[in-house]
Amino acid sequence: MNTIPNRQVICDTLLELAQHDRDIMVLASDSRGSAAMAPFAKAYPDQFVEVGIAEQNIVGISAGLAHSGKKPFVTSPACFLSMRSIEQIKVDVAYSGTNVKLVGISGGISYGALGMSHHSVQDLAVARAIPGLSVMLPADRHETKQMIEALVQYEGGVYVRIGRNAVEDVYESDAYEFTIGKAVTMREGTDVTIIAAGETVRVALDAYEELKEAGVSCRIINMHTIKPLDEDAVIHAAKETGHIITVEEHSVLGGLGAAVAEVVVQYAPVPMRIIGIPDEPAIAGKTAEVFKHYGISSDNLKMVALHMLGKQEKN
Amino acid sequence: MEIRELQAKAAQIRMDLLQMIFRAKTGHTGGSLSNTDIITALYYRIMNIDPAQPKAADRDRFILSKGHSVESLWAVLADKGFFEKEQLATFSQFGTKLIGHPNNKVPGIEMNTGALGHGLAVAVGMALAAKRDGVRYRTFCLMGDGEQAEGSVWEAAMAGAHYKLDNLIAIIDRNRLQISGSTEEVMGLDPLEDKWRAFGWNVMVIDGNDMQALIESLEAVPSVPGKPTLVMANTVKGKGVSFAENVPHWHHHVPNETELEQALTELSAVFEFYQTEGQGR
Numbered sequence: 001m002n003t004i005p006n007r008q009v010i011c012d013t014l015l016e017l018a019q020h021d022r023d024i025m026v027l028a029s030d031s032r033g034s035a036a037m038a039p040f041a042k043a044y045p046d047q048f049v050e051v052g053i054a055e056q057n058i059v060g061i062s063a064g065l066a067h068s069g070k071k072p073f074v075t076s077p078a079c080f081l082s083m084r085s086i087e088q089i090k091v092d093v094a095y096s097g098t099n100v101k102l103v104g105i106s107g108g109i110s111y112g113a114l115g116m117s118h119h120s121v122q123d124l125a126v127a128r129a130i131p132g133l134s135v136m137l138p139a140d141r142h143e144t145k146q147m148i149e150a151l152v153q154y155e156g157g158v159y160v161r162i163g164r165n166a167v168e169d170v171y172e173s174d175a176y177e178f179t180i181g182k183a184v185t186m187r188e189g190t191d192v193t194i195i196a197a198g199e200t201v202r203v204a205l206d207a208y209e210e211l212k213e214a215g216v217s218c219r220i221i222n223m224h225t226i227k228p229l230d231e232d233a234v235i236h237a238a239k240e241t242g243h244i245i246t247v248e249e250h251s252v253l254g255g256l257g258a259a260v261a262e263v264v265v266q267y268a269p270v271p272m273r274i275i276g277i278p279d280e281p282a283i284a285g286k287t288a289e290v291f292k293h294y295g296i297s298s299d300n301l302k303m304v305a306l307h308m309l310g311k312q313e314k315n
Numbered sequence: 316m317e318i319r320e321l322q323a324k325a326a327q328i329r330m331d332l333l334q335m336i337f338r339a340k341t342g343h344t345g346g347s348l349s350n351t352d353i354i355t356a357l358y359y360r361i362m363n364i365d366p367a368q369p370k371a372a373d374r375d376r377f378i379l380s381k382g383h384s385v386e387s388l389w390a391v392l393a394d395k396g397f398f399e400k401e402q403l404a405t406f407s408q409f410g411t412k413l414i415g416h417p418n419n420k421v422p423g424i425e426m427n428t429g430a431l432g433h434g435l436a437v438a439v440g441m442a443l444a445a446k447r448d449g450v451r452y453r454t455f456c457l458m459g460d461g462e463q464a465e466g467s468v469w470e471a472a473m474a475g476a477h478y479k480l481d482n483l484i485a486i487i488d489r490n491r492l493q494i495s496g497s498t499e500e501v502m503g504l505d506p507l508e509d510k511w512r513a514f515g516w517n518v519m520v521i522d523g524n525d526m527q528a529l530i531e532s533l534e535a536v537p538s539v540p541g542k543p544t545l546v547m548a549n550t551v552k553g554k555g556v557s558f559a560e561n562v563p564h565w566h567h568h569v570p571n572e573t574e575l576e577q578a579l580t581e582l583s584a585v586f587e588f589y590q591t592e593g594q595g596r
């Protein structure tokens with residue numbers, strides 16, 4: 001079982017790259033601990049900026065740095081970074097076309113018992129609505145590493161969302177090739193497709209095994225880039241499997257499910273279900289408890305799939 | 316309550332909150348211990364509040380803008396009878412209302428907070444409403460010092476002075492620490508009193524862990540007609556627990572069993588001291 005959280009992978013990757021690229025900068029808003037960026041701050045004090053508890057300021061300053069040729073990575077809790085500073089993201093990053101990478105840490109319901117102020121389950125909806133801003137969620141540590149390496153090369157505004165704790169690997173190693181905007185078919189299947197992103201990819205893969213036992217051939221897609229969305233992958237899945245289920249650690253409004261549905265209804269209408277957090281302040285609790293409560297689980301995905309296919313659940 | 320009784324009460328609240336955090340295995344220890352004296356002074360002496368009528372029109376309002384230190388407030392509200400004390404055991408558990416930040420589904424909480432830099436603006440709105448309606452309640456807002464880096468604090472500070480809200484009292488828990496270390500290293504604030512004076516506020520600087528000083532300053536407000544008041548309460552983060560005092564990682568560190576026991580021993584000595592002295596009066 002992997003014990004390295006994605007935030008630590010991001011720090012390690014940036015540490016490695018910053019050695020050869022003095023333009024890489026990391027910014028924190030009293031969040032270097034939560035973002036696991038303390039080692040970076042220590043190793044490269046000249047490439048680290050602390051702004052204090054000021055999320056609007058951190059984005060504005062990053063835009064200024066980017067405008068001056070730097071490659072800023074903003075690391076701050078997803079809930080504040082995505083919402084508190086959304087106007088700076090819209091105008092100073094996206095509209096002005098500055099090369100700022102926004103890394104939202106402890107996204108989704110990572111901060112379970114801290115309540116709605118700390119849950120980040122509208123961030124994908126908000127970020128997705130901003131023209132020019134890309135939106136990505138890595139599924140495990142291997143993908144996280146490759147994503148960060150790709151983003152150092154990529155010029156433009158990006159919102160990356162990760163969780164807080166270590167997640168089980170979904171890839172065997174970093175041998176696969178990550179490409180921005182290109183979905184990964186993790187399992188082939190013909191009856192139904194489950195599309196997941198970030199930490200729910202693991203849940204979808206578990207559902208694949210359970211459905212296989214129940215005699216259902218399920219395709220699993222890791223949609224690591226929610227924007228720009230891999231429309232081809234969605235259209236093919238709809239046409240080839242006839243049923244789509246999405247599962248996300250986000251509100252059912254405006255996130256991965258909505259992005260997929262926008263494509264499905266326009267280009268390949270098939271029955272679809274969106275699994276996520278309903279439109280309510282999420283219940284307090286640990287991630288596992290909250291996931292279970294809202295059916296973000298392999299059991300529930302299996303049940304939904306069988307239901308869609310008109311098959312009765314066994315026993 | 317008399318000063319000594321308040322001091323004993325604060326020690327009891329500190330014990331209660333440490334037990335909550337220990338049971339839940341999560342919580343903001345340092346900032347709750349630093350503001351316990353302030354919240355105790357407000358709820359047991361200064362504010363006009365009635366647990367039987369949490370929505371009384373003339374009640375004084377309290378906004379915990381540094382919402383992460385809700386543990387001291389949960390312990391106080393339970394002790395005052397806003398809800399059953401047994402509920403403290405549900406702190407941060409699945410499905411609880413007593414989450415890790417103020418939640419106004421719980422009687423006694425006015426507003427939900429947790430994202431820093433929101434409280435003062437809300438307090439300005441409450442104070443402004445009281446002025447416009449000619450109602451005589453006061454609005455108290457407790458902020459963190461790290462929180463002062465949020466620009467919204469200063470937007471609200473400007474508005475509070477502009478509308479001459481002498482029924483508004485902001486308190487800063489000036490413990491000089493935030494998550495990443497010293498406030499002056501993370502984002503320098505000094506001279507913080509001068510900044511508030513320049514924004515048109517009546518500023519008082521006190522020892523915020525000194526009950527006598529807290530009562531004297533808070534009983535004196537509103538003191539300057541036409542000006543909101545800022546009480547700069549110099550405090551110690553982790554106050555009352557020797558090994559947590561002024562240690563940054565106690566911001567959200569959870570005591571283990573040995574640490575809890577030592578903390579309870581230290582605090583019960585304080586409690587006994589003030590209680591017996593208090594009864595002798």
Ligand SMILES: Cc1ncc(C[n+]2csc(CCOP(=O)(O)OP(=O)(O)O)c2C)c(N)n1
Nearest residue numbers: 030346429430431459460461462492493494
């Ligand atoms: C808008 C916002 N950004 C970040 C945080 C995360 N956070 C919680 S507590 C804290 C430090 C608070 O420091 P301070 O205001 O000095 O409070 P205290 O030291 O008294 O606990 C931070 C950064 C938050 N709650 N809200």
